[in-house]
Amino acid sequence: MTAITADGVSKRYGTVTALDRVSLSVEEGEIFGFLGPNGAGKSTFINVLLDFVRPTDGSVELFGHDCQGEGVAARERVGVLPDGYSVFDRLTGRQHLEYAVRSKAAADDPAEILDRVGISEAADRPASDYSTGMKQRLILGMSLVGDPDLLLLDEPTTGLDPNGAAEIRSILREERDRGAAIFFSSHILEQVEAICDRVGILQDGELVAVDTIDGLRQSIGGGTKLLIDVDELDDATTETVRSVDGVETATASDGTTLEVTCTNDAKMDVVVELQRLGADVVNFRTEEASLEEMFAAYTRGGRA
Numbered sequence: 177m178t179a180i181t182a183d184g185v186s187k188r189y190g191t192v193t194a195l196d197r198v199s200l201s202v203e204e205g206e207i208f209g210f211l212g213p214n215g216a217g218k219s220t221f222i223n224v225l226l227d228f229v230r231p232t233d234g235s236v237e238l239f240g241h242d243c244q245g246e247g248v249a250a251r252e253r254v255g256v257l258p259d260g261y262s263v264f265d266r267l268t269g270r271q272h273l274e275y276a277v278r279s280k281a282a283a284d285d286p287a288e289i290l291d292r293v294g295i296s297e298a299a300d301r302p303a304s305d306y307s308t309g310m311k312q313r314l315i316l317g318m319s320l321v322g323d324p325d326l327l328l329l330d331e332p333t334t335g336l337d338p339n340g341a342a343e344i345r346s347i348l349r350e351e352r353d354r355g356a357a358i359f360f361s362s363h364i365l366e367q368v369e370a371i372c373d374r375v376g377i378l379q380d381g382e383l384v385a386v387d388t389i390d391g392l393r394q395s396i397g398g399g400t401k402l403l404i405d406v407d408e409l410d411d412a413t414t415e416t417v418r419s420v421d422g423v424e425t426a427t428a429s430d431g432t433t434l435e436v437t438c439t440n441d442a443k444m445d446v447v448v449e450l451q452r453l454g455a456d457v458v459n460f461r462t463e464e465a466s467l468e469e470m471f472a473a474y475t476r477g478g479r480a
């Protein structure tokens with residue numbers, strides 16, 4: 177079933193267009209990454225889904241229920257980790273979970289969830305004593321109560337160290353595997369690349385691309401990255417390679433390594449050009465473009 181359906185959603189604050197005709201859908205059993213730089217409109221979109229913000233135009237549905245007209249029904253099957261959440265300072269982690277279980281009339285064991293999100297040691301300490309990462313884990317734990325069919329997570333890995341972020345990703349995969357839809361916003365590209373089935377790229381309120389990571393790679397022309405070791409490398413050589421047809425970027429790294437992103441067709445042209453310039457190619461390897469490079473290609477404009 178379709179978990180999220182957004183149809184032409186716009187939100188304007190005075191002269192600021194926070195969302196500009198955003199249309200997308202997210203299915204159950206998929207992890208959708210909502211990616212964009214600061215101020216792109218990610219939180220505004222999640223807030224529209226939660227009916228904290230009313231759209232200026234367009235509509236959004238969760239499981240076929242209009243988020244604005246049928247808000248209670250729309251949010252019934254949803255677990256949320258909002259932007260700028262706060263904890264109840266005097267309640268312990270366990271009491272937070274007990275509260276979530278009661279308010280959702282669920283049957284979860286708070287101890288099990290605390291263990292799952294890695295804070296069982298701190299279960300009986302007041303949440304005011306928790307670090308940022310522990311609070312994040314606690315709120316994520318609360319969002320998991322009742323096995324929701326959709327998890328809406330605004331920057332879920334903020335404040336976590338790399339191991340913590342990896343643990344959270346593995347919880348999200350488990351949730352996806354039991355059939356939940358997961359929608360999470362992030363400006364951290366690696367987080368999205370590591371886990372998402374599909375990605376939407378938001379730029380100045382506009383959805384400039386929606387695809388799988390592989391699909392995005394293909395649509396930027398193969399997005400091949402070449403790493404070419406040469407005997408000597410100067411600025412003029414790098415500059416000339418940059419002007420070869422089909423080359424997106426060319427940068428010198430480590431003194432004698434040239435990093436080039438280009439279309440598949442341009443690969444050989446780059447090598448031929450280097451030879452023409454008299455550079456001796458010592459080693460040559462290719463890598464797939466990272467999400468970071470794709471993101472740069474999209475947000476520079478002209479790619480959508």
Ligand SMILES: Nc1ncnc2c1ncn2[C@@H]1O[C@H](COP(=O)(O)OP(=O)(O)OP(=O)(O)O)[C@@H](O)[C@H]1O
Pocket residue numbers: 189192193194212213214215216217218219220221363
């Ligand atoms: N209540 C508001 N009043 C006026 N402008 C707002 C309001 N909320 C958001 N905006 C503006 O809308 C735009 C999108 O903001 P939003 O918080 O949705 O971005 P974001 O992608 O979540 O950013 P970040 O990654 O920094 O959290 C920004 O220009 C912001 O200043």
